[in-house]
Amino acid sequence: MSASPKPKGSSLQDVSEKGTASPTGESSDIRTTIRHCLSVLVPLALTSLSFYVRLHNIEKNQYVVWDEAHFGKFGSYYIKHEFYHDVHPPLGKMLIALTEWLAGFDGNFGFDSNTAYPDNVNYKRIRQYNAIFGALCTPVAYYSAKNMGFGALTVFLITLMVTLEHSFIVLSKFILLDSMLLFFTMLAFYCMVKLYNFRDKPFTRPWSWWMLLTGVSIGCVCSVKWVGLFITLVIGLYTVMELFSFHSNASISKKMLFKHWIIRVINLILIPFLIYLFCFRVHFAILYKSGTGDASTNTLFQINLQNNKIENSPRDVVYGSEVTIRSHGLSPNLLHSHVQTYPEGSNQKQVTGYGFADGNNVWQIRFSRGSGLQSDFNDTLDDMLRPVKDGDEIRLVHKSTGTNLHSHEVPSHVSRGNFEVSGYGSETVGDDKDDWIIEFVEQLDSSNPDFPKEDHTNLHPVSTFFRLRHKVLGCYLTSTGLSYPAWGFKQAEIVCKESWSRRDKSTWWNVEEHWNEHLESSPDYVPPKSKFWTDFVLINFAMASSNNALIPDEDKYDNLATKAWEWPTLHTGLRMCSWSRDVYRYYLIGSPFNTWLSTASLFAFIFLMVKLAFQWRRQAIEISEQQFWDLMIKGGFPFVSWIAHYLPFVTMGRVTYVHHYVPALYFAILVFGFTIDYVSQGLRTPVRYAIYTLLFAGCTYTYIYFSPLCQGMHGPGVVYSKLQLLPTWDIVI
Structure with missing residues (x-):
């Protein structure tokens, strides 16, 4: 940042605390030794305090608390090696699994919400291991503030605020x-x-x-x-x-x-x-058994899991066979239909993508309308055993409803520029818009080298990847990756779209399960291995889809959910467990001292920056490049970090909770540290020390006064009525 000429007598107040001249001789050595000892003892003492407040009474609530029901269970899946699906990446849950394994947990507990932990689950040890991450936030805060260039008093204040922050403490006490x-x-x-x-x-x-x-x-x-x-x-x-x-x-x-x-x-x-x-x-390597998350993956991934539910079926798909068909798109769901109709458009039966096993996923492959061939398969055995080949015209009939997979020039309901796909007609009622042309795009061989080479012109379950082109419109059956609204049960949107590339995976499909009473299965067949990159991409998209689906349900009231504006104002908190007087109860909310002061400092920071910019513009002060960078590292980047961690939750449509403010609160504390450090520099030393002493005392007193919120409340609620600082808090109510 270039500097303007500095007027005589004007200067920018240093953003870093000025030290005094170092004395010489023996006195200098003593002071150096004292400073060195303090630089070791202060963070050590604060870290010890951090461990104490987080580990204290960590076992008092003997029930599965809040999201322990999710993350404790995910950890057990790793121990049992069962594949699952979640909205978050795997590292944190693998670390939880590690803590469970270290605590001797065998995975045989379901972590059902508000269920008492059995005697064979050392939940105390598991919570203690997880609390280490929370306790180690204290030394990280100390050395961050110190390396940012704050004075010793500010470093101590920031670290103390992090150590005694109620929301940080209570979240550290559980398996989260x-x-x-x-x-x-x-x-x-x-x-x-x-x-x-x-x-x-x-x-x-x-x-x-x-x-x-x-x-x-x-x-x-x-x-x-x-x-x-x-x-x-x-x-x-x-x-x-x-x-x-x-x-x-x-x-x-x-x-x-x-x-x-x-x-x-x-x-x-x-x-x-x-x-x-x-x-x-590592996630895929550990979870090698079939589990609750199979529906979020493609056929090849599922069929390579141990104990998977995909049956070994006949290797040639023929006319008259019943099949389930799975998409290769970013929502790898099964082609599905049901009796419900579209509320607009054709008003015909809905066709969706659905990941879980269901009778409405089954379709029968029949001859096309234009083939002139009979579809009752009662004439000759040759008709019953005629294989489906590349380029064939076929008709897919939904087994449950008897309707045909159909498309027409009706706009799709969620995505734009595509055609609706519906269930229409019957065996006798229909037209050539029921017909589809099957186009093979890839054939994979068995992983068993001794298995006979298959005819690549025939359709095979699992290993043949194909596209379905509409005979009349020329568009392709596609899973868009989007979801229908509530009227479509939030299942995946299926459309017919124009596609100019054979590599468009959203138009790729494969037969997953195949049944035909006239054919025998091949017990020696071993399916091909799935590709890691494909599995990685699909799982991440499934995570994104699950995140997008976490929107407030207008038909249900979520008493735990809060809006983003409530977090920096402490409008309300979150009851983390059963509110019975017989259990230890925890209330998730920020420390009033930390949260309100840090929130106020955000506005003070903006004012200070506007003031400095105005003075610099008027050439009343000079800002060197070094001063600019010091200003940014101490105040600018913490403020930007607060915006980056807070603003997305203001704008996003998903359901939000108090704990989403935790990272933003840390950066707000850093902004407060900068503000008090900057403002107090012009004060006399006794006044400055008095202000910091009041802040230390205020932070400590606030923690002690409200400590039951994070250390556990037990017995009659009226005892804790004094803690209900705002009428919107529901500690006693």
């Missing part, structure tokens, strides 16, 4: 992902700060080390929850600004600029992606 997410988010920001400290020493060993650790921390936080992308964007912004400053520096050669770019691409993009990819590789 939130403490892991917060830890890796804070760690990623800390690594970015360390990179800033070494920005003048590029390509040295420390700089390279912290560049690598930054990429590793990004990979870890994104592998716990996709919320990790928010801190990734912040680090990306810092990187772009840093590279821009290099481009404006004439002393840096183009070769050196290229080297800077390559190093960052490798460490901050490639390495995080490889870590994310590796987590899924």
Whole structure:
């Protein structure tokens, strides 16, 4: 940032705390020793306090609390090796599985909500292991604040606020992902700060080390929850600004600029992606048995799982066979229909994609209308055993409703520019718009090298990938990846669309299950192995689809859900468990001291930045490049990080809860630390120390006063009525 000429007598108040001149001699050695001891003892003491408040009474609630019902169960799936599906990446849940394994858990407990833990499940130990991530947030906060250049008082204040934050504490006490997410988010920001400290020493060993650790921390936080992308964007912004400053520096050669770019691409993009990819590789390797999540995967993945439910069927699909057909698109669901009709358009029966086993997934392959052949299969055995071949015209008849798979020039209901696909007519009622042309796109051979080579011109279950082109319209049967509204039971949209590429996977299908009483199965057939990259892409899209489906249900009242505006204002909290007087009860809400002061500081920060910008514009102050970067690292990037972690939840349509504010609250605390550090610099030393003493006392007193919210309330609710600070809190009600 270029500086304007500095008027005489004007200056920018330093954003970093000024130290005093170092004394000499023995007194200097003593003070140096004292400072060194404090630099070790202070974070050690605060970390010990952090472990204490998070581990204290961690076992008092003996029931499955809140989302332990989800994440504890996911951990058990790893122990039992059963495949499951969830909206989050696998790293955090694999770490939970590790803690369960270390605690001696055998996986044989269902983690049903509000169910008492049996004696053979050491839930205390499992919670303690998970609490470590929450407790380690304290040293990360301490060293982050210290390396950002804050004074000792501000560093201590920020760390104390993180240590005694009620929402951080209570989330650390249970088997959840939130403490892991917060830890890796804070760690990623800390690594970015360390990179800033070494920005003048590029390509040295420390700089390279912290560049690598930054990429590793990004990979870890994104592998716990996709919320990790928010801190990734912040680090990306810092990187772009840093590279821009290099481009404006004439002393840096183009070769050196290229080297800077390559190093960052490798460490901050490639390495995080490889870590994310590796987590899924481990995820697939551990979960090698069929489980509850099979419906989110393609046929090849499912059939290679142990104990899968796909039967070994006859290898040649013939006319008259009954089949289920699965999409290769980003919603790998089975072709499905039911008696319900479209509310608009043709008003004919709905055709959807549905992932789970259901009688409405079964279709029979019959001769097309235009073939002139009989479809009752009663004439000759040759008709019954005529194989379906590449290029054949076929008709698919829904077994349950007797309707034909049909398309016409009626617009699709969710996606734009496509045609509706419906269930229409019967065996006697119909037209040539019931006919489809089957086009093979790929044939895979058996994994058993001794199995006879199959005829690639015939349709085979599992191994033949094909497209279905509408005979009249020329469009292709497609799973769009979108979902119908409530009238379509939020099942996947199936349309007929124009497709100009054979590689368009949304138009690819395969027969999954096949039944024909006149044919025998082939017991020696071993299905081909699925491709990791295909499995990886489909699982991630399934995660995205599940996330998008987490929208508020207008027909149900969710008393736990809250709006984003309620979090920084503490409008209401969240009851984490049963509110019976006989159990320890926990109320998830931020500390009033931390949350309200940090929220106020966000507005104060904006005011300070506008004031500085106005003064700089008027040439009342001079801002050097170093001062600009110090200002950004201490205040600018924490503020941007708060926006990045808060604003998406304001705009997104999915259901939101109090715990979604946890990462944003940390950055709001950093903004508060900057604000109080900046404002107090112009004060006399006794006044400054008095202010910080009041802040230390306020933070500590607030924790002690409201500690039952995070340490557990037991007995009559009226005892805790004093904690109901706002009438919207439902602690007692």
